[in-house]
Amino acid sequence: MPKKVVSIIVFPGSNCDRDLNIAVQKYMNVNTKLVWHDDPSIPNQEMIFIPGGFSFGDYLRSGALATKSPSIKEVIRLSKKGVPIIGICNGFQILTECKLLDGALIDNHKRLFICKESFIKIENKNTSFTQNIKKNVVKFPIAHAQGRFYTSEGNLKSLEDNNQIVFKYSSMNGKTGKSENPNGSINNIAGITNKNKNILGLMPHPERAVEFKENNDGVCFFKGLQNLL
Amino acid sequence: MTKITQSLISEHGISNDEFNLIREILQREPNLLELGIFSVMWSEHCSYKSTKKWLKTLPTKGEKVICGPGENAGIIDVGDDDAIVFKMESHNHPSFIEPYQGAATGVGGIMRDIFTMGARPIANLNSLRFGSPKHPKTRNLLSGVVKGIGDYGNCVGIPTVGGECNFHESYNNNILVNAMCIGLVKKNKIFYSIAKGIGNPLIYVGAKTGRDGIHGATMASAQFDDDSEESRPQVQVGDPFMEKLLLESCQELMKQDAIIAIQDMGAAGLTSSSFEMASKGSCGVKLFLDKVPCREEKMTPYEMMLSETQERMLMVVKPSKKKNTLRIFKKWGLEAAEIGVITQTGNMEIFFNNSLVGKLPIKPLADASPEYDRPSKKPRKKFKKENHKSVSIKSALLKIISSPNHSSKSWIYNQYDRSVMCDTYFSSEQSDSAVIRIHNSNKAIAVTCDCNPIYCNSEPMLGAQIGVAESWRNLIASGADPIAITDNLNFGNPEKEEIMYQIKEAIKGIKIACESLNYPVVSGNVSLYNETKNKSIFPTPVIGGVGLIKNISQSKGLKMKDGDNIFIVGNSFGHLELSEFNRICNKNHGRPPPLDLNEEKKNGAFVRKFIKNHNSIVTGCHDISEGGIIVALAELSIRNAKGLKIKIPSDVKNSIKWLFGEDQSRYLLIVNNENIIKEVARKERINLQKIAKVDGDKFCVIKKFEISVKKLIKYNNKWFDNFIEK
Amino acid sequence: MIYRVYINFKKGILDPEAEAIKKTIDNMGYNTVKRISKGKFFDIEISSSKNTLKDLEKISSDLLSNPIIENFRIIKK
Amino acid sequence: MIYRVYINFKKGILDPEAEAIKKTIDNMGYNTVKRISKGKFFDIEISSSKNTLKDLEKISSDLLSNPIIENFRIIKK
Ligand SMILES: Nc1ncnc2c1ncn2[C@@H]1O[C@H](COP(=O)(O)OP(=O)(O)O)[C@@H](O)[C@H]1O
Ligand SMILES: [Mg+2]
Numbered sequence A: 001m002p003k004k005v006v007s008i009i010v011f012p013g014s015n016c017d018r019d020l021n022i023a024v025q026k027y028m029n030v031n032t033k034l035v036w037h038d039d040p041s042i043p044n045q046e047m048i049f050i051p052g053g054f055s056f057g058d059y060l061r062s063g064a065l066a067t068k069s070p071s072i073k074e075v076i077r078l079s080k081k082g083v084p085i086i087g088i089c090n091g092f093q094i095l096t097e098c099k100l101l102d103g104a105l106i107d108n109h110k111r112l113f114i115c116k117e118s119f120i121k122i123e124n125k126n127t128s129f130t131q132n133i134k135k136n137v138v139k140f141p142i143a144h145a146q147g148r149f150y151t152s153e154g155n156l157k158s159l160e161d162n163n164q165i166v167f168k169y170s171s172m173n174g175k176t177g178k179s180e181n182p183n184g185s186i187n188n189i190a191g192i193t194n195k196n197k198n199i200l201g202l203m204p205h206p207e208r209a210v211e212f213k214e215n216n217d218g219v220c221f222f223k224g225l226q227n228l229l
Numbered sequence B: 001m002t003k004i005t006q007s008l009i010s011e012h013g014i015s016n017d018e019f020n021l022i023r024e025i026l027q028r029e030p031n032l033l034e035l036g037i038f039s040v041m042w043s044e045h046c047s048y049k050s051t052k053k054w055l056k057t058l059p060t061k062g063e064k065v066i067c068g069p070g071e072n073a074g075i076i077d078v079g080d081d082d083a084i085v086f087k088m089e090s091h092n093h094p095s096f097i098e099p100y101q102g103a104a105t106g107v108g109g110i111m112r113d114i115f116t117m118g119a120r121p122i123a124n125l126n127s128l129r130f131g132s133p134k135h136p137k138t139r140n141l142l143s144g145v146v147k148g149i150g151d152y153g154n155c156v157g158i159p160t161v162g163g164e165c166n167f168h169e170s171y172n173n174n175i176l177v178n179a180m181c182i183g184l185v186k187k188n189k190i191f192y193s194i195a196k197g198i199g200n201p202l203i204y205v206g207a208k209t210g211r212d213g214i215h216g217a218t219m220a221s222a223q224f225d226d227d228s229e230e231s232r233p234q235v236q237v238g239d240p241f242m243e244k245l246l247l248e249s250c251q252e253l254m255k256q257d258a259i260i261a262i263q264d265m266g267a268a269g270l271t272s273s274s275f276e277m278a279s280k281g282s283c284g285v286k287l288f289l290d291k292v293p294c295r296e297e298k299m300t301p302y303e304m305m306l307s308e309t310q311e312r313m314l315m316v317v318k319p320s321k322k323k324n325t326l327r328i329f330k331k332w333g334l335e336a337a338e339i340g341v342i343t344q345t346g347n348m349e350i351f352f353n354n355s356l357v358g359k360l361p362i363k364p365l366a367d368a369s370p371e372y373d374r375p376s377k378k379p380r381k382k383f384k385k386e387n388h389k390s391v392s393i394k395s396a397l398l399k400i401i402s403s404p405n406h407s408s409k410s411w412i413y414n415q416y417d418r419s420v421m422c423d424t425y426f427s428s429e430q431s432d433s434a435v436i437r438i439h440n441s442n443k444a445i446a447v448t449c450d451c452n453p454i455y456c457n458s459e460p461m462l463g464a465q466i467g468v469a470e471s472w473r474n475l476i477a478s479g480a481d482p483i484a485i486t487d488n489l490n491f492g493n494p495e496k497e498e499i500m501y502q503i504k505e506a507i508k509g510i511k512i513a514c515e516s517l518n519y520p521v522v523s524g525n526v527s528l529y530n531e532t533k534n535k536s537i538f539p540t541p542v543i544g545g546v547g548l549i550k551n552i553s554q555s556k557g558l559k560m561k562d563g564d565n566i567f568i569v570g571n572s573f574g575h576l577e578l579s580e581f582n583r584i585c586n587k588n589h590g591r592p593p594p595l596d597l598n599e600e601k602k603n604g605a606f607v608r609k610f611i612k613n614h615n616s617i618v619t620g621c622h623d624i625s626e627g628g629i630i631v632a633l634a635e636l637s638i639r640n641a642k643g644l645k646i647k648i649p650s651d652v653k654n655s656i657k658w659l660f661g662e663d664q665s666r667y668l669l670i671v672n673n674e675n676i677i678k679e680v681a682r683k684e685r686i687n688l689q690k691i692a693k694v695d696g697d698k699f700c701v702i703k704k705f706e707i708s709v710k711k712l713i714k715y716n717n718k719w720f721d722n723f724i725e726k
Numbered sequence C, D: 001m002i003y004r005v006y007i008n009f010k011k012g013i014l015d016p017e018a019e020a021i022k023k024t025i026d027n028m029g030y031n032t033v034k035r036i037s038k039g040k041f042f043d044i045e046i047s048s049s050k051n052t053l054k055d056l057e058k059i060s061s062d063l064l065s066n067p068i069i070e071n072f073r074i075i076k077k
Helices: A017-028 A070-080 A090-097 A153-161 A218-228 B006-011 B016-026 B032-041 B092-097 B099-115 B138-156 B240-254 B269-280 B301-306 B319-331 B362-367 B393-401 B453-458 B460-477 B497-517 B580-584 B597-613 B628-640 B655-660 B674-684 B709-725 C016-027 C052-064 D016-027 D052-064
Strands: A005-010 A031-036 A048-050 A085-088 A104-106 A114-122 A137-144 A148-150 A165-170 A189-193 A199-202 B065-067 B074-077 B082-090 B120-130 B160-167 B176-186 B201-206 B259-264 B284-288 B312-317 B336-343 B347-352 B355-361 B424-426 B434-437 B444-450 B481-490 B521-527 B540-549 B565-569 B618-623 B644-646 B667-671 B688-694 B698-701 B705-708 C002-009 C033-046 C070-076 D002-009 D033-046 D070-076
Touching (some): A005 A017, A005 A070, A017 A031, A048 A070, A070 A085, A085 A090, A090 A104, A090 A199, A114 A189, A137 A218, A148 A189, B006 B032, B016 B355, B032 B301, B032 B355, B032 B362, B074 B521, B082 B099, B082 B444, B082 B540, B092 B176, B099 B120, B120 B240, B120 B434, B138 B240, B138 B709, B160 B434, B160 B444, B176 B444, B176 B521, B176 B540, B201 B240, B240 B259, B240 B319, B269 B284, B269 B301, B269 B312, B269 B347, B301 B355, B319 B336, B347 B362, B355 B362, B393 B580, B393 B709, B444 B460, B453 B460, B453 B540, B460 B481, B460 B497, B460 B597, B460 B618, B481 B497, B497 B597, B565 B597, B565 B674, B580 B628, B597 B618, B597 B667, B628 B644, B628 B667, B628 B688, B628 B709, B667 B674, B705 B709, C002 C052, C016 D052, C052 C070, D002 D052, D016 D033, D052 D070
Parallel strands (some): A005 A031, A005 A048, A085 A199, B082 B521, B284 B347, B481 B521, B644 B698
Antiparallel strands (some): A114 A165, A189 A199, B065 B074, B074 B082, B120 B176, B201 B312, B201 B336, B259 B312, B284 B336, B347 B355, B434 B444, B565 B667, B565 B688, B644 B688, B698 B705, C002 C033, C002 C070, C033 D033, D002 D033, D002 D070
């Protein structure tokens, strides 16, 4: 059987597209198609990734300018048909900016870019994105300046009620207190899905945790996605 | 037309002798445009007129050197058709005026130097010097510079993996921001800046030209309108997004066999890029300035030739590939234009509105650029009276590790994306040098930058040698074979004899150390006139070293495991002059520790070989530098959150000297088997001593004192946060 | 014609930059400054048409601001 | 009293953000937008004293703006 093909949208300022591409091919056992942001059609619709980076230099608000790219219009259309969509870091920011995911990602509470290894608790293991991850806590690098997840109290409640919160910043043992919160996100939120659970956005970078055996928790994330295809 | 007056000449920084030379070359008076061009081409920055004579003495050749100084960056061979391109460059003055933009554009500039050669940047480093933390400007400068460096590299997607950051009052009004970039290229895909091919088009690409950075002195002409003061910003604003577009589009274009020569527009913008390319190719150029994409209205030829707008490139392409070239740039949303053509005349002919507005012979202008042998004199040392303090071992250690220069730099490096590109094996807080895997391979390179200005200020030659040796040692400690360096020479005013002395001595020191260690200089940068109100910075020749690790599993970091033993390699004499310890006691005078380059080589070769042959025994490795043995050990404890039991050898007479002495050429090797290393050291006649064992959660110097590692970490972490949050 | 679009954070959203500036001002010794908040503006030159205001509304709500966190206001200059 | 301090880039300084936004607006199909420039403002609540304006001048030039690349203007709200 020929390998399935998943799409990765590439913006001029994407800078995690190469790394994501490698991780997806290697651990999901699929082929990939890189879709230039200007392209109004996305032929391979098994699954769509929006990678990290600075799509348009992060000008205005990170992710804002990207929402006007033709490919994102197509992503929005396909999302309604249930196509699985995953946005990582800037991809998450783009998904919130085009309202496919709830909330907004704003300046970290200390105003500084943060890059470090971060423990992430899998808050909801019952999504198709996470059901195959065996560990309760994984270690993924984070690297962002606008990663503070914000949403209104009402929306937060509905995120909770619908089990849409998937990842939280935590300690090694899964504690999710204030001191484990790197950027001031509401309730330590690091990743959420939409109501329908076909769209996932997360700030941490699983694709940066696959290369060296010292930290390869990303492998289980990508392997676990195979069942979505 | 503007008359060339005496004051206009001196405002352009051109001496009378130089002006006479200009007349001789042109066989006539220059016009304002031509004067402006001479002034930037013959500036210290472009012509290296005060240092050229001495820089020529540096060793630049070696079996692994593919390209030494002279091109945009140096290139070394790392095997399997892979080559590493690297260089360091300063952006000191702009960063003092506008720390965020100044530092950001510094990073942008050095990255362009790397990717013009066809390489993809794979790592950035930076070496920073700020004034005293007590100086009112220091805090803003620090946060602006670090944010500027981070934001730029992060946006382009190149990991910033290491560097150094020190504070000293000599930098109060002249901070140093030296940025280093390392790129990877296939040996047969290197691009140079040698213009060739009569009739070939000259393509401009990137940001539109504005009036950025046209220097104060050269603003003298009367042609500007009323609000010209405001419309000629001296500081350039960086656009990392534009840089990313340039990087990707150039990489795409470079796959297509279209480019004959390429050069970024750095200092002196269009002028230096066009002159240098033409001069290297011994050809002429016609420039049509009407075609230059401009951001502002009514720009004059003078402004266009001298603008330092960032994120621009110039290239000569094959005529048959012109259309395709423009198409690729368009895809990336970049402005590109054909602004000139290569000729055989050997002249630079500049046209504007269909008339010839400037005509200069290229070779003579480049070749005849002044070279000075400025007088130098050893300065007489002035001794200030000092009130010495006495301190205990414990409080000295705590003072050092919580001091600005030795506190944890996590506040800095956490602002840098170190994990993008997925090849950062060690960023520099994890190992003595940063270790970056060569993508898709099992090899890695190690990179580091080092300088000790306190040593250099006392004895520039020895201090510079120590800088070279320290970088060499850092590479060895990471498990690498050192290959070559880049240098960034930061000094005061070379027209002063004492400063010229420092410059000559420092260069001599680099030369001696590099020759001895077989560690050639492949690129570099000079930044002079770093002084304000007659107060010069300490001489700061920063060394950026690069080495190769053939098998990444042999790379070593600052790791240790419970039960490991720590050995010291090398001789400890207890040299305290100019040490961190003495500074804490308010003793600021003396000489740097002596450096025996043979000893350096011998110890380095031993460590190198031991890691190679007994990889599985060695848990980690660390060099001993500022603060001596005890600070090096404390760093290991802090990094691993593990305790140590340290035993001062019985033959040691003065434990303070032994613990804090800064003798050179020493390493700590952390091993899990003590017999083998002892045996090998004995055979090789290496001075080796076991001094500590990894154990428990206390940092303990037996019979002296102990402290919990938790506390040690707290001391080490607090300074930056307190300083910034204040 | 030039219009100015003002954008600021909705009430209740922590603005760390404004807080940090307030702190620095305190440290500088100005004890009269009570509160500080931050916003941005865009000056937009637009050739007049009958849709000008509608267009500006749309640009402001769709692109220049994010209604989840920000308010905007358009003013003719 | 509340004062507003406006800050914008000096003329001639490259503003890549404004350029990127302008390009996106063009791509969205609004061809009437000619030019766009950007700035920020701070609303400062300050208890009145005879030094108020002098203090604000100083805060604006020393902290809120960098006179090398930015202009500021203080207005009473
Ligand atoms: N400007 C910087 N950029 C990145 N890393 C830095 C910077 N300054 C310091 N570091 C890192 O912090 C650590 C401690 O810094 P420092 O004390 O200056 O180094 P060293 O111990 O080698 O003299 C080193 O690993 C260094 O690489
Ligand atoms: Mg070191």
